[in-house]
Amino acid sequence: MGPGPSEVHPEVLEVMSKPLVGHLDPAFIEIMDEVQELLRYAFQTANEWTIPVSGTGSAAMEAAIGNVVVPGDTVLVPGNGYFGERMAQMAERAGGDVSVIEGRWGEPIDIDTLQTAVDETDPDVVCLVHAETSTGVLQHDLAKAADIVHENGGLLIVDCVTSLGGVELRVDEWGIDVAYSGPQKCLSCPPGASPLTLNDRAMEKIEAREEPMRCWYLDLQLIADYWGSDRSYHHTAPITNVYAIREALRLVAEEGLEARWDRHEQIASSLVEQLEALGLDTYVSSEDWLPTLTTIQVPDSVDDNAVIEQLRTSAGIEIAGGLGSMAGEIWRIGCMGHSAREENISLLVDAMASSLEDQGFEPMVD
Numbered sequence: 001m002g003p004g005p006s007e008v009h010p011e012v013l014e015v016m017s018k019p020l021v022g023h024l025d026p027a028f029i030e031i032m033d034e035v036q037e038l039l040r041y042a043f044q045t046a047n048e049w050t051i052p053v054s055g056t057g058s059a060a061m062e063a064a065i066g067n068v069v070v071p072g073d074t075v076l077v078p079g080n081g082y083f084g085e086r087m088a089q090m091a092e093r094a095g096g097d098v099s100v101i102e103g104r105w106g107e108p109i110d111i112d113t114l115q116t117a118v119d120e121t122d123p124d125v126v127c128l129v130h131a132e133t134s135t136g137v138l139q140h141d142l143a144k145a146a147d148i149v150h151e152n153g154g155l156l157i158v159d160c161v162t163s164l165g166g167v168e169l170r171v172d173e174w175g176i177d178v179a180y181s182g183p184q185k186c187l188s189c190p191p192g193a194s195p196l197t198l199n200d201r202a203m204e205k206i207e208a209r210e211e212p213m214r215c216w217y218l219d220l221q222l223i224a225d226y227w228g229s230d231r232s233y234h235h236t237a238p239i240t241n242v243y244a245i246r247e248a249l250r251l252v253a254e255e256g257l258e259a260r261w262d263r264h265e266q267i268a269s270s271l272v273e274q275l276e277a278l279g280l281d282t283y284v285s286s287e288d289w290l291p292t293l294t295t296i297q298v299p300d301s302v303d304d305n306a307v308i309e310q311l312r313t314s315a316g317i318e319i320a321g322g323l324g325s326m327a328g329e330i331w332r333i334g335c336m337g338h339s340a341r342e343e344n345i346s347l348l349v350d351a352m353a354s355s356l357e358d359q360g361f362e363p364m365v366d
């Protein structure tokens with residue numbers, strides 16, 4: 001129940017023990033087609049260019065940013081969390097001229113601030129994080145953000161690592177040009193094959209590049225040989241991870257996206273209510289709260305690491321502390337995919353209550 005990986009679904013684990021076929025075997029090519037179709041459903045897109053990138057979420061992030069950002073491009077990145085900082089680093093390495101959209105950790109990027117930043121910098125590419133795993137903040141208004149970016153002629157890249165399959169995400173309806181994710185969060189699948197989708201505008205920009213992307217392995221113009229219609233060799237696909245993501249996505253489709261978004265919201269709301277009943281406070285306001293990752297303020301009298309360790313050793317439950325500048329300030333509790341179940345919440349809340357008691361924490365009574 002940390003910020004990921006979440007508990008892998010048993011049916012996903014089972015398919016990972018199946019014998020390998022070759023990455024060009026007709027049977028595997030059928031599996032590739034199915035994965036692409038299921039990914040389109042999960043992203044709510046008709047984008048032809050929808051693939052699992054071989055590697056973790058950062059590989060999908062680098063494939064998105066490294067291909068779309070052309071040297072000399074002006075790029076805007078969000079200044080409200082750890083993963084926005086990573087986007088900035090990648091955009092700089094891709095040769096972008098990067099500016100940060102002013103933002104505070106614990107809050108989403110304000111849409112008027114985005115408008116001002118776009119007016120001031122005239123960006124070719126704007127990056128946003130839908131679900132900021134470092135703070136537990138949900139970025140609202142992605143459709144409005146896309147309008148602002150498009151009116152100015154740019155492309156919008158959105159990090160959906162902690163939202164895909166867990167909170168409402170509609171790539172086509174909202175006008176997102178490029179979105180990527182990771183399988184180990186709300187899809188409850190091991191890391192290794194990471195979802196990426198790009199619309200025609202983004203692909204046209206990539207195809208028109210005068211200078212190839214700097215990384216051979218993640219160059220989408222080359223990967224097109226394998227994941228495009230040719231199905232010819234570029235690199236050996238991580239076969240087992242592709243089996244796994246197909247099964248994980250099949251489970252998403254079986255449950256239905258809307259039902260899955262509702263389940264995450266319900267289970268995570270129950271988590272928040274029960275933790276508040278213990279006298280704890282959430283770090284993020286209820287309007288900006290991200291159901292898949294709840295952040296809780298560490299009370300002054302409590303040692304955050306001692307609680308994390310006690311949960312791990314005495315109850316077998318993983319939660320995490322704050323990332324980057326949030327270390328020591330918050331706990332991060334995931335409610336993702338197969339982990340998002342009422343029985344897990346009860347176990348966690350009981351273990352948390354006894355650990356807080358051991359620490360001598362006395363909740364303030366209103």
Ligand SMILES: Cc1ncc(COP(=O)(O)O)c(C=O)c1O
Binds near residue numbers: 004
């Ligand atoms: C929002 C976000 N973006 C990107 C990443 C990077 O993914 P990975 O660690 O799988 O490379 C993560 C990982 O937690 C994340 O939470």
